[in-house]
Amino acid sequence: MAFIKTTEQDSNYDHLEKMSINEILQNINNEDKTVAFAVEKTLPQINLLVEQVVNKLKAGGRVFYIGAGTSGRLGILDASECPPTFGVSHDLVIGLIAGGDSAIRKAVEFAEDSTDQGWKDLKSYNISDKDIVIGIAASGTTPYVVSALKKCNDNKIITGCITCNQGSPLSKTAKYPIEVVVGPEFVTGSSRMKAGTAQKLVLNMISTTVMIQLGRVKGNKMVDMQLSNNKLVDRGTRMVMNELNISLDEAKELIQKHKNVRDAIKKDNKNE
Structure with a gap:
């Protein structure tokens, strides 16, 4: 045909x-x-x-x-x-x-x-x-x-x-x-x-x-995204805040320290 x-x-x-x-x-x-x-x-x-x-x-x-x-x-x-x-x-x-x-x-x-x-x-x-x-x-x-x-x-x-x-x-x-x-x-x-x-x-x-x-998503979140602009930093901060049930300021501190959502929401970080 x-x-x-x-x-x-x-x-x-x-x-x-x-x-x-x-x-x-x-x-x-x-x-x-x-x-x-x-x-x-x-x-x-x-x-x-x-x-x-x-x-x-x-x-x-x-x-x-x-x-x-x-x-x-x-x-x-x-x-x-x-x-x-x-x-x-x-x-x-x-x-x-x-x-x-x-x-x-x-x-x-x-x-x-x-x-x-x-x-x-x-x-x-x-x-x-x-x-x-x-x-x-x-x-x-x-x-x-x-x-x-x-x-x-x-x-x-x-x-x-x-x-x-x-x-x-x-x-x-x-x-x-x-x-x-x-x-x-x-x-x-x-x-x-x-x-x-x-x-x-x-x-x-x-x-x-x-x-x-490949494990690049946790729940429904892009936890490995590059925090390359203010919008993504804010999104990542709120992910950490909601995941760890902490304040916005605490989440900001973790994001600034780890520069990555996945690292910031590790259980070890709850007590930091």
Whole structure:
């Protein structure tokens, strides 16, 4: 059966330029409402991939996100939020984008069409079979991503993917594919919309679940977050205050001493 990109099919809406602002907003919102249900259908696939990520990271490995354009940026966004949110090393979750870091802000022409740069980018991090690589591509056809995963497979590196088309080359390449089929975009082919939203939801689920499994959350609190601004210091102080049932001033003192919520709420600190 021929591969059909639903992400490239004509929008269910036409004459967008004739719509009022309210009509445009309402129709976009109506489409967005379908995304979470599409993600829900893929929970078994997400579960399988997350299990693999948890196992690799517990064994000392790393997880790589690799993508192009919007997909690459979303992977970098998720990776960059793990250290401040969960207090892990910047080397644990790594995001790579076709065209390099400059492509985060400005599109790099034809970077996604390279069939060897993806593997080169991974090799620059001394990738090995201790690690796991997740390819992200709404279309499921991006050469930069597909070729990188093929090389990973050749080198016995576990691969997963997040795509928004069923039966794509990327899905067939990845050992643990996630296919969130969101259908045609409001603006035909604009996969930064529903497809991008779906990818962001799945990335949130992967990284958050993995970090919880790695013990980076206590109760429902981010006890390992980096206290890098006043808002987070205040949040951390109140966590300590509530956890130890102490005054705000006492909690502030513990936070100032330990610079970390987890350390501040250890039982030993109750008597300090």
